[in-house]
Amino acid sequence: MSTILGHTIIGQGKRIMLVLHELMGDCRNYEPSFAYLNTQEFTYVFLDHRGYGKSKAIQGEYSCNEAAKDISTLITHLGFREVYLTAHSMSTMIAQKAALLDKRIIQLNLITPISAAGIKMKPDAKETMLLQMQQNESKIEEIVEAASKRYNDTWRQYRIDMAYSSSTLDARVGYMKMYLETDFLHEAQEGIDVPIKILTGAEDFPVFSTTHVQKLFKGYKDVEIVECAVAGHYPMIECPVYFVTQLEKWCSNLL
Template sequence: MMIYQKLMCDGFELKYCIKGQGQPILVVGSSIYYPRLFSENFYQHFQVIFLDHRGFGKPTHALKQADYTLDKIVKDMEYARQTLQLDDLIVLGHSGHAFLAMAYAKAYPQHVQKIVLLNTATTNSQERQQQSLSYFEAHASAQRKHQFTHDIALLEEDLKREPERRFVHMCIRMGAHSFYDYMFNATSTWDNVHPNMEIIDYLWGVAFAEQNLLQEIQQVSKPIFIGLGRYDYLVAPVSLWDAVDYTPHVKKVIFEKSGHNPMFEEPVFFDEQLIKWINEE
């Protein structure tokens, strides 16, 4: 059973939970969704703090665009660090949240020991998104494409029923883009996750589209772990990251039997690789 606590940040109620003990790892995103992806073994090695950002927090007032700038979300992360009296952090961001992890590490390098970027593209620009879709069409198997066609046809009814959970339903119906096992149904991992779509749309459509992680990696000196899934068509192809292969402070691992969630799909190998990297440098 997860025990949740709350932080009040500038009119947002942000939940967080803590699992395990040891070196602190701050995981930004949904505090409900992300604990479901990591193995119990992983929590034997680290103190993992799962923190909502404003896209998953509960606002106490009507939203204004000024409420969800990237700078304010990064300051929320710092407020959580101060409140929990954490230091020498590993900051971890998965998918779009990798952009938040990097933004925090750039803003508060004195509190960050290492950075973990999982299953992210180098940018979320429209051009890159189209590139990933084209890669899927060119390289996915016929069976995977058929499953995607079946699943995505269900999205319209999902959105009629719960338009406020569009992000969640999109993630579920994109399963054939997201998992090595393209028939896997991820619905249960998203139970009780309620995004603020106005904020999610801004982050993924504007803030993350303006960032380029290849450039930002060269601007930080912290050790960086980049984990990618060979079958992660959401941010494909993995060759987007070829440019970091000779960057001394970057460790890149490709998980050959994973899509968008190697910590869930290959937990033993994922734990082995990340634990080794954290402990050896």
């Protein structure tokens, strides 16, 4: 029996937008943008990965292949013929794998992305990172603090609470391991033949900066990069009107 991931559907338009979340949140990350969605032209499907949100009770191996197959299964379950796939941060790897597996995906919209090579770290640093996440003490706080220097304590606590409440510990550790150890860059560069639209944040970490992302995606076939001048790692929360406007602009000319 196929696993059908939990999801939230908004809208009834002919353009189908399937949306994936990041490591330290679930589909609630997109709630600040809900009021601005064009629900007449688009149908939005906000998906929760295994171990997250509405799929919190669904266990798995939390691999890129598994997550990509889950996306394909949901597309089939919902009866969609063509889908725009939007992904944020760690899920941008999953989206790239899904585009290789499922030709019903006609465009990738990657928000503050990483390439199919994942994030490279020295072995000792990687093991320390995974151990700290597994111990479930202070690592989330450390990451949020580093990403939130511009914002107040209310924002920081909101992001910390979201990270802990959105997912199971096994899922967080599993997907972190995924992007630290998975590399299918050559396959993605050669095999992804749909447009890739990328949104970066000018205030994001250096590893997600526009300059760095340009280098990461240099070998891909059809890439457009737009920078949001006032966002960090969460354009959908920090600049929701701009986020939705850019997303729908990218997807209004293909059908």
